[in-house]
Amino acid sequence: MEGIDLHTHSNISDGTLSPEQLVLAAVEKNIHTLALTDHDTMDGLILAEKAAEKQQIKIISGVEISSQWSRPATKKSYGVHIVALNMKNPEPLQRILIEQKKVRAARSKQICDxxxxxxxEDIYADVIAKVDGEADRVTRTHIAKTLVEKGYVSRPQQAFDKYIKEGKKAYVKFEGLGLAETIDVIHQSGGFAVLAHPTKYDLSATNIRYLIEIFAQHGGDAVELPPAIEPASTRQMIDRKIAEHELKVSVGSDFHGDHMPWIRLGNIPRLKEGQIGIWESFNH
Structure with a gap:
C-alpha cells in the first residue's frame, strides 16, 4: 500500500504546486500511484500525465466533486466531497463539471460581495488574479489568502472563522450536485466514487454514520480512511461502517502545498485487516 496517494491538489484549484511540480514531488517521495483530484476540475490531468511520462509513476485520473446530501427527518442540507477516480470514459463527468465550474465562479463573486x-473593500479582482483570471477555479482558500495579504486576518483559518465558513456573514453554500447524482455520473464515466475525508465536515458522529450509510445505499464504492492524527475511536467508527456496508477503502493525503505544511504528500493511513483498497479495482 505504501507509495499510493489518491487525494492531492495542484494550483489548478487550491494547491500551490503546478501539476508538473506535484508529479515530481511525488516521485521524490517514492509514490508510484498518484491521483490528482482538484476541486470540480480535471484540467490539470493532461499536464500531470505528460510530466509522468519519463518517471516511474502512474497517474490516476481524478477530481474532487462538491456535492450535498440531507437527512429526510431534518431536511437540512450538508456539503460533502466525493472523489472520482480512474474514469474510463470521462465525458459524462466533464459535462457535469462545466456546470459545477459555473456554480463555483458565481459563488466566489457572491462571497466577495x-x-x-x-x-x-472589494477584493474580487485580487482573488481572481490568483487564478489567472479564471473565476471558475476560485475556492474559499483563495479568498482567505487574499484576506491575509490585505491584512484583515493573520492566517487563512482566521478568515474562515471570522468571515467565510458556515454561519458567518460572508458564507455562501456551494450548491453542488446531489449525492446520488454525483455517484451516478461517476459510474457513467466508468470511475469509482470515494467518500472523501468523512470526519472533516463538522458533523456529529451520528451524522457521519448516516452519511456513510446513504453513500453506500446510493452505490458509493469506497470511503477515504481518516488520517493517523484522528483519535483511535474515530478510526474505529469509520472502520465499523466500512465493514458493515462492505465498502472498499481509499487512501490520500489531501495534500495542498506549502500553505498547509502539516499535510505531507504521501502521508496516508494504514489499512486494517480485511480492508480492500479501491486501487485493486482499477485494472478490472
Whole structure:
C-alpha cells in the first residue's frame, strides 16, 4: 500500500504546486500511484500525465466533486466531497463539471460581495488574479489568502472563522450536485466514487454514520480512511461502517502545498485487516 496517494491538489484549484511540480514531488517521495483530484476540475490531468511520462509513476485520473446530501427527518442540507477516480470514459463527468465550474465562479463573486460591507473593500479582482483570471477555479482558500495579504486576518483559518465558513456573514453554500447524482455520473464515466475525508465536515458522529450509510445505499464504492492524527475511536467508527456496508477503502493525503505544511504528500493511513483498497479495482 505504501507509495499510493489518491487525494492531492495542484494550483489548478487550491494547491500551490503546478501539476508538473506535484508529479515530481511525488516521485521524490517514492509514490508510484498518484491521483490528482482538484476541486470540480480535471484540467490539470493532461499536464500531470505528460510530466509522468519519463518517471516511474502512474497517474490516476481524478477530481474532487462538491456535492450535498440531507437527512429526510431534518431536511437540512450538508456539503460533502466525493472523489472520482480512474474514469474510463470521462465525458459524462466533464459535462457535469462545466456546470459545477459555473456554480463555483458565481459563488466566489457572491462571497466577495458579502465581504464588502464587512471589510469596506472589494477584493474580487485580487482573488481572481490568483487564478489567472479564471473565476471558475476560485475556492474559499483563495479568498482567505487574499484576506491575509490585505491584512484583515493573520492566517487563512482566521478568515474562515471570522468571515467565510458556515454561519458567518460572508458564507455562501456551494450548491453542488446531489449525492446520488454525483455517484451516478461517476459510474457513467466508468470511475469509482470515494467518500472523501468523512470526519472533516463538522458533523456529529451520528451524522457521519448516516452519511456513510446513504453513500453506500446510493452505490458509493469506497470511503477515504481518516488520517493517523484522528483519535483511535474515530478510526474505529469509520472502520465499523466500512465493514458493515462492505465498502472498499481509499487512501490520500489531501495534500495542498506549502500553505498547509502539516499535510505531507504521501502521508496516508494504514489499512486494517480485511480492508480492500479501491486501487485493486482499477485494472478490472
Amino acid at each position: 458579502l465581504l464588502i460591507p464587512l471589510i469596506h
